Amino acid sequence: MKNGSFPTIATIDQFTEVLKTEAELASALLEVLQEQQRAIVRFQDVRLGAAIERQQQLMKAIESLGKEWEKVSREFSRALHIDTREPLRLSVLASRLPEKEAAQVSKYGKQLCSAVDKILSVNNQNKMLLENSLRFIKHSIRVMTDDYTKKLIDTTI
């Protein structure tokens, strides 16, 4: 047993459930971003469009879950006498919970952190790929509208 009073089992379950859902949504978002990457590399605009739509749906779900997270984590922090003005650290929370619940919180926390790291990485790669595509588009426009010396067909007979 850890310091301070204890939140109800319902609150712990709620908290763990929200954390688990967040981790799952983050993993789903990561998959969608990877799908976008594949579509960008292969210039598959329809596939990219579908992936962007799915991303938007997931972002909506993450946003509404964010509000739920705020509510639950505030209740939790109050029950554990953690200062609610400070950002809530999962490691601090886990240290106040019994072993089984602490293990679950750590597990979903790690899953979430790992997914977020990968999301940032894939997002940066997608940004780079889109910038590369934009360079090619600008070049093609310039070829078509400006510089007549650059030909697509390279010789005549």
Add this chain to the structure above:
Amino acid sequence: MAGLTDVLEVAKRALVGQRLGMDITSNNIANASTPGFSRQRVDFAESPSVRTRYGLIGTGVTASHVGRVRERFIDQQVRAASDTFGQATTQQRILSQVEAAVNEPSDNGIATAMSRFFGAFQDLSVHPEESAARNSVLQQGTLLAQGFHRLTANLKQLRGDLASDVENKLRDINRLTKDISELDIKITNALAEGLEPSDLKDQRDLKIDALSKLVKVHVSEDTNGSVMVSVSGTVVASRAGAVTLSSAIAGDQIRIYAGNSTQETPIRSGELGGVLEAHNATLPDYLTKLDQTAKALIDRVNALHIGGFGLDKPPSTGNKFFTGTSAENIDIDPAVANDINKIAASLDGKPGNNEIALAIAGVRNEALLNGNTTSIPQFYATFVSTVGTAMTATDNTMRNQELILAQLESQRTAVSGVSIDEEMTNLIKYQRSFDAAAKVVSAVDDLFRTIIQMVQ
């Protein structure tokens, strides 16, 4: 009759033109999977009109362009990405080998050996007269020295291997530049004869692409279809021939020279650039840091040990613990190695005194490096972390470049690749046009027969 002959001529030109179209299309289909193949296209134009009493009448069709569909911008981008990818791949390979040699964190790494060495002196400070504690100090000191030897030997071996790697890469580069020059001569000769050597141009582009992975290239093309490939401002392949790159050792650095020039050709990217950087900068830096770690350890431990007293009778003093000045030659002093009683634990020569042993154990926390701001274990830990950070950065670069190359290849395929659907459509188009032209020939033939029968 002359009029009918003209019509026949027009139909003949149409047949020839459509047949050329079918030739090009069938060649495209046949080479759909050929690496480096750029699809070809034929453009038709109206033959010049002739003046007749009825006005200007067209004289049929002629093929005005036959050539590859190739986007040079994409080629440039592919080559730039290949060069960065080549460098990152090489760096990653080399850093993997360094990481394996450093072998941290592990029980066999230098960090653990250092910790055990200082720990042994700590134990000796508790039991300064015990031979087991003294043997442990000797053993841990020996293992630590061996750890330094091993890592130094591995890094030097790796550096030696890189020197061979440089030669291999130069051999590949020189072979490619020779091939590019030879192809260039064939291409310009063919163009001068009015022929279109698309296949040779594809081969030349493939060679330049392969070269761009090895070293950063700049390619310029003149109006005669000849290319000049330069590396760091030196032309290495052109119609005039290939310039051989060679290496020479200056001090312990490998330098690259072009032809008979005595001026270095600086190579900073591509696979060759990656190998040179590792050989000339990265590995020497790592070896220097290793030497700094070992030297700080040798100097400080010896400074304390020399002022201490052993357990022998009379208690010996003035003995070093380590010999050597670097990670390569650090060793246990023979006097100490042969007699554990010469290990100095005491400050005043009395058997129970442990102040020297305690002081040597405390060296682990002394700020001795980086202008007396960093302890020896911290300095070594920073070195290990530098290798790890470099590895992570290289991995990221490699992954990014791999994605860009994949994207550029998709772009290239979209422009220059063969679409079977498109070619089949073209084939049907040319076939129908050929049929129509053949019908014209047949119709003219009937007209000729009619006219001949009229006069019989």
